[in-house]
Amino acid sequence: xxxxxxxxxxxxxxxxxxxxxxxxxxxxxxxxxxxxxxxxxxxxxxxxxxxxxxxxxxxxxxxxxxxxxxxxxxxxxxxxxxxxxxxxxxxxxxxxxxxxxxxxxxxxxxxxxx
Amino acid sequence: xxxxxxxxxxxxxxxxxxxxxxxxxxxxxxxxxxxxxxxxxxxxxxxxxxxxxxxxxxxxxxxxxxxxxxxxxxxxxxxxxxxxxxxxxxxxxxxxxxxxxxxxxxxxxxxxx
Numbered sequence: 001x002x003x004x005x006x007x008x009x010x011x012x013x014x015x016x017x018x019x020x021x022x023x024x025x026x027x028x029x030x031x032x033x034x035x036x037x038x039x040x041x042x043x044x045x046x047x048x049x050x051x052x053x054x055x056x057x058x059x060x061x062x063x064x065x066x067x068x069x070x071x072x073x074x075x076x077x078x079x080x081x082x083x084x085x086x087x088x089x090x091x092x093x094x095x096x097x098x099x100x101x102x103x104x105x106x107x108x109x110x111x112x113x114x
Numbered sequence: 115x116x117x118x119x120x121x122x123x124x125x126x127x128x129x130x131x132x133x134x135x136x137x138x139x140x141x142x143x144x145x146x147x148x149x150x151x152x153x154x155x156x157x158x159x160x161x162x163x164x165x166x167x168x169x170x171x172x173x174x175x176x177x178x179x180x181x182x183x184x185x186x187x188x189x190x191x192x193x194x195x196x197x198x199x200x201x202x203x204x205x206x207x208x209x210x211x212x213x214x215x216x217x218x219x220x221x222x223x224x225x226x227x
Contacts, residue, residue, distance in 0.1 A: 009154075032214040043120075043204055043218035044157075051214075090157070094214045101147070101172075102216060104157040 002027050004091050004105035012111040013081050021076040021108050023091030031093040033074040034102065035065055038088045047089075050074060061085070086112045117141055120205050120219035127195055128227050135190045135222045137205035146188040147216065149204040150174060157204060163188055195226040 003026045013019055025031065032051055036044040048059025055067040065076045074091060088109050092102040118139040127133055139146065144165045149157040149172075159172030163182040177199070178192050188207075192199055202223045206216040 004156075034215060036218075041221075041223075043220040044206075044216075045218070046215050049215055101159055101162060102214075103173075104149075106156045107154070109154075 002031075002093065002103050004093055004103055006089075006091055006105035006108050008108050009106065010109045010111065012113060014113045015083050016080050019076075019078045019081045019085070019110070021089050021091075021110070023074045023076065023105060025072050025074065025091070025093045027072075027093055030069070031095060033065075033067060034092040034094065035059065035063070035074070035076050036090045036092060036104075037061075038090065038107075040087075044090065047076070081110075081112055083112045083114065086110055118205060118207055118217050118219040120203075120222050122222060123220060124223050124225075126225045126227065129194075129196055131195050131226075133192050133195050133224065135203055135205075135224070137188045137190070137219060138186050139188075139207045139217070139219075140186060141207065141209065141217070142185065143207035143209045143217075144185070145208050145210075146182065147206045148172070148178075148180060148188070148190050149206065150176065151202045151204055151221075153202075161190065195224075197226045200224060200226050 005024045034049045035047040038044045050067045088107045090107045091105040094102045121136045146163045148161040150160050151157045158174035160176040161180040163169050202221050204221045205219040
């Protein structure tokens with residue numbers, strides 16, 4: 001069965017520290033991979049996506065993610081966290097067939113300490 | 115910038131009432147989706163549509179219904195709201211081209227007393 005696992009429910013980092021949010025997926029083929037961010041009371045905003053090609057993808061707000069096929073992972077990273085990065089982060093996978101249906105992980109809540 | 119709008123943003127209503135959550139997009143996207151999100155939980159797909167007059171049930175069973183009479187409009191209806199329907203409902207859309215990302219509205223937070 002297709003699934004997405006985000007092992008860390010909550011993460012707290014200090015402002016200026018580096019960040020890595022983990023995402024593992026279970027999928028029969030190579031999926032599309034996404035990271036979305038959700039601020040309180042808001043919808044989801046796309047941070048970045050992996051479609052094909054270079055396995056290190058750059059996104060908005062200084063985020064990047066690396067697709068590792070051997071580990072079925074798509075971890076999100078940022079070298080220096082800002083207080084405004086505090087939010088909930090969702091990893092998602094989608095089929096390469098043109099259905100557009102995404103499967104989401106449970107989300108990781110990021111708290112940033114001053 | 116995605117243009118997908120949901121109303122109302124917040125709704126508190128009594129048990130047994132009929133409610134409709136509106137979702138409209140101005141991007142001409144064929145595919146539209148409704149996800150349900152409980153606090154601290156992942157999003158679950160409850161309905162989707164591939165175009166006008168096309169609606170399908172998603173992975174999570176829901177007592178709600180949807181319609182797609184116009185491309186830009188994908189409303190969700192609960193005929194008789196119950197406290198178990200309390201949740202956030204997120205509408206999304208995507209076009210036929212592109213690499214599969216969804217564009218989300220800001221959500222409708224429903225509370226049924």
